[in-house]
Amino acid sequence: MCGIFAYKGKRENASEIVIEGLKHLEYRGYDSWGIAYKSKAGIVVEKRVGKIGELDLNTIQLPTSNTAMGHSRWATHGTVTEENAHPHFNEDQSIVVVHNGIVENFQELKNKLIKNGHTFKSETDTEVIAHLIEDYMEVGFENAFKQALKELKGRFAILAMHRDEDKLMAARRGSPLIVGKGKSEYFIASDIPAFLEYSREVMYIDDNQMVVLNDTPKFYNIETGEKITKRIVEIGWNAEMAEKGEHPHFMIKEIKEQKDTIARAINQNEKDIMKVANEINNAFGTYLIGCGTAGKVCLAASYAFSEIAKKHVNPVVGSEFPSYKHFIKKGSLVIAVSQSGETADTLEAIEVAKQKGAKVISIVNVEGSTMDRESDFSINIKAGPEKAVASTKATTAQLAILTLLAYACVDRLKEGRKLLIETASKINDMLNPRYEQHIEKLAEKLRGHESMYVIGRAMNYAMALESAIKLQEVSYIHAEGFAGGELKHGPIALISKGTPCIALVANDETKQDILSNAIEIKSRGGYIIGVSPENHEIFDYWLRVPDAGNASPIVNIIPVQILAYKLAVMKQNNPDMPRNLAKSVTVK
Ligand code: F6R
Numbered sequence: 083m084c085g086i087f088a089y090k091g092k093r094e095n096a097s098e099i100v101i102e103g104l105k106h107l108e109y110r111g112y113d114s115w116g117i118a119y120k121s122k123a124g125i126v127v128e129k130r131v132g133k134i135g136e137l138d139l140n141t142i143q144l145p146t147s148n149t150a151m152g153h154s155r156w157a158t159h160g161t162v163t164e165e166n167a168h169p170h171f172n173e174d175q176s177i178v179v180v181h182n183g184i185v186e187n188f189q190e191l192k193n194k195l196i197k198n199g200h201t202f203k204s205e206t207d208t209e210v211i212a213h214l215i216e217d218y219m220e221v222g223f224e225n226a227f228k229q230a231l232k233e234l235k236g237r238f239a240i241l242a243m244h245r246d247e248d249k250l251m252a253a254r255r256g257s258p259l260i261v262g263k264g265k266s267e268y269f270i271a272s273d274i275p276a277f278l279e280y281s282r283e284v285m286y287i288d289d290n291q292m293v294v295l296n297d298t299p300k301f302y303n304i305e306t307g308e309k310i311t312k313r314i315v316e317i318g319w320n321a322e323m324a325e326k327g328e329h330p331h332f333m334i335k336e337i338k339e340q341k342d343t344i345a346r347a348i349n350q351n352e353k354d355i356m357k358v359a360n361e362i363n364n365a366f367g368t369y370l371i372g373c374g375t376a377g378k379v380c381l382a383a384s385y386a387f388s389e390i391a392k393k394h395v396n397p398v399v400g401s402e403f404p405s406y407k408h409f410i411k412k413g414s415l416v417i418a419v420s421q422s423g424e425t426a427d428t429l430e431a432i433e434v435a436k437q438k439g440a441k442v443i444s445i446v447n448v449e450g451s452t453m454d455r456e457s458d459f460s461i462n463i464k465a466g467p468e469k470a471v472a473s474t475k476a477t478t479a480q481l482a483i484l485t486l487l488a489y490a491c492v493d494r495l496k497e498g499r500k501l502l503i504e505t506a507s508k509i510n511d512m513l514n515p516r517y518e519q520h521i522e523k524l525a526e527k528l529r530g531h532e533s534m535y536v537i538g539r540a541m542n543y544a545m546a547l548e549s550a551i552k553l554q555e556v557s558y559i560h561a562e563g564f565a566g567g568e569l570k571h572g573p574i575a576l577i578s579k580g581t582p583c584i585a586l587v588a589n590d591e592t593k594q595d596i597l598s599n600a601i602e603i604k605s606r607g608g609y610i611i612g613v614s615p616e617n618h619e620i621f622d623y624w625l626r627v628p629d630a631g632n633a634s635p636i637v638n639i640i641p642v643q644i645l646a647y648k649l650a651v652m653k654q655n656n657p658d659m660p661r662n663l664a665k666s667v668t669v670k
Pocket of ligand 1: 372373374375376377419420421422423424425428471472473474551552555665666667
C-alpha cells in the first residue's frame with residue numbers, strides 16, 4: 083500500500099522529479115517518505131516522517147543527479163519513524179532499496195543474515211532485501227538482485243540501485259509496477275499519475291518479472307531468467323486529469339466530475355456490453371465481487387439484476403469469496419469490481435475462481451491494472467484518475483455499468499442507456515453551488531454528533547451501507563447503515579433524542595416501507611434527513627435528488643458524498659487522505 087517511483091535519464095533534477103512524482107502517489111501511503119539519488123559522493127538518502135505533499139522544495143538541498151528513486155510509506159512492519167521510512171541501505175551503503183508489499187519470511191531471512199554478520203538499523207521487512215542482495219554480490223549486482231528475489235516470499239514491488247552501477251533494478255510479484263517511456267528517459271512507478279507529466283507511453287511489468295534499466299529497459303522472468311519483449315501501450319489519461327485544478331481537494335473535484343463520468347462510463351462498445359450480458363445469461367452462476375465500496379456496489383447491482391433482469395447474481399465481499407470456492411466450477415462466472423484493479427483481496431478471489439475453472443470478467447478503472455490483465459475480459463469504467471482515498475466517481479461509474487448490464491441481459495440495452503443518460507443530465511443540474519451550500523448547512527448541524535445512521539431498502543440498502551463508509555472514512559463520525567426493515571430487530575435501541583438518521587427514499591415499491599421505518603425512528607426522537615425526490619412531512623431536513631428510477635442508487639449516494647466531504651473539511655480532517663487508510667489496498 084505504498085507508492086514507489088524512480089527516474090533514470092538525461093535530466094539532472096532526478097530527485098526533484100521523484101519528489102514531485104511521489105506527491106501524485108501519496109494516496110497510496112502518507113505516513114513518511116524518502117528518496118535516494120546518485121551523486122558523485124555515492125548514494126544520498128533523504129527521509130522524513132509526514133506527508134510528502136507538505137514538503138516545501140526550498141527546504142531541502144537536492145544536488146544534480148540523473149538517477150533517483152523514492153517511496154511514500156504506509157507502515158506495515160515497524161512504526162512510523164525516519165529509521166523505518168524507505169529507502170533502506172545495506173551495511174556499507176552501496177545498495178539501496180524501496181519496497182511495496184510484505185516480505186512474509188523476513189524474520190527467517192533476517193535471522194540468517196544476522197548470523198552472517200549483518201546488522202540492521204530499522205524494524206522493517208524491507209531492509210532485509212538490501213542485505214540479502216549484498217550477500218550475493220560476488221555474482222554481480224544484476225544476478226545478486228535476481229538471487230535475492232528468489233528467496234522472498236509474499237507480494238512485492240521492489241526498486242534497487244547500486245552505488246557503482248549505472249542501473250536501476252525493479253521487480254514485481256503481486257504489487258503494481260509500471261515503466262513509463264520518455265525521450266531517452268524512463269520512469270518506474272506504482273501508478274501512472276506519478277509520471278503523466280512526462281510520458282503517456284507505458285510498459286506493464288507482470289508478476290514474476292523484473293526490469294534492468296540501463297539506457298533501455300530489459301525485462302526478464304524472475305524464475306526462468308528468460309528475456310521478455312514488452313509492448314508499449316499509450317494510455318488515455320493526461321496530466322490535467324490527475325491534478326486538483328481549482329478545487330481545494332481531490333474528493334470534491336471527483337464528486338463534481340460525476341456530472342460527466344456517468345455518461346462516459348456507459349459510452350461503451352455495444353458488442354462488449356452484450357458479450358458480458360451473454361456471459362451472465364449463460365453462466366452456471368454469477369458472482370459479483372469487490373471490497374469496501376466496490377463490494378457495496380456489487381450488493382446494489384444484485385438488486386438491480388433482480389429487478390431489471392429477473393436474475394439472481396451473488397454479491398460477495400472479495401476477502402470472503404475464497405470460502406465459496408466449493409461452489410465454483412467450470413461454467414461459473416466471476417465479475418470483479420474495482421477502481422484500482424490492484425486490491426489484494428479481490429485479486430486473491432480471482433485467483434481462486436480461475437483455479438476452479440471459472441471465467442473472470444473485471445469492471446475496473448485503471449487500465450492495465452493487474453485485474454484488467456488477469457481477467458478473461460474487462461470493461462473500463464473510464465472515470466479517469468481517482469486520487470482521493472474515498473471512492474466517489476468510480477462508485478457511480480461502476481453502478482452505471484452494472485445497471486446497464488442488467489438491462490442488456492434482457493435485451494433492453496437502449497432503455498438502460500436512455501435511463502442512465504437522463505440520470506447523468508439530472509446530476510448535472512443537481513450539482514450546483516446552492517445544492518452544496520444546502521448540504522453544508524446540514525453538516526453544520528451534524529458536526530458535533532458522535533453517531534449517525536443511514537437506512538435504505540433494496541438497492542438503497544446497499545447505498546445505506548456505502549453512505550456509512552463515506553461518512554466514517556472522512557468525517558470520523560461513527561456511522562452505520564441498516565436495511566430499513568432490520569431496525570426493529572435491534573438497532574432502533576440506538577436511537578435517542580436528536581440522533582441523526584439519513585433515510586434514502588427511492589420512488590419505487592420500497593418507498594412506503596422506508597418512510598414507515600423513518601417514522602419509527604422519528605417517534606423515538608431521531609432527526610430525519612431525507613434523501614428523496616419528494617419532500618415528506620416526516621423529514622427534518624430534505625436533500626432533494628432527481629427521480630432516477632432504477633438508477634436511484636447513483637443519485638442517492640451523491641449528496642451523502644458531499645455531506646461526508648463537508649463534515650471532513652469542517653472538522654479539519656484531510657478528506658483526501660483519511661487517517662489509517664490508503665487508496666489501494668494491496669495487502670491482504
Ligand atoms: C472507500 C473505498 C474502499 C475501496 C476498496 C476497494 O471509499 O474507496 O472501500 O472501495 O478498498 O478498492 P478498489 O475499488 O480499488 O478495489
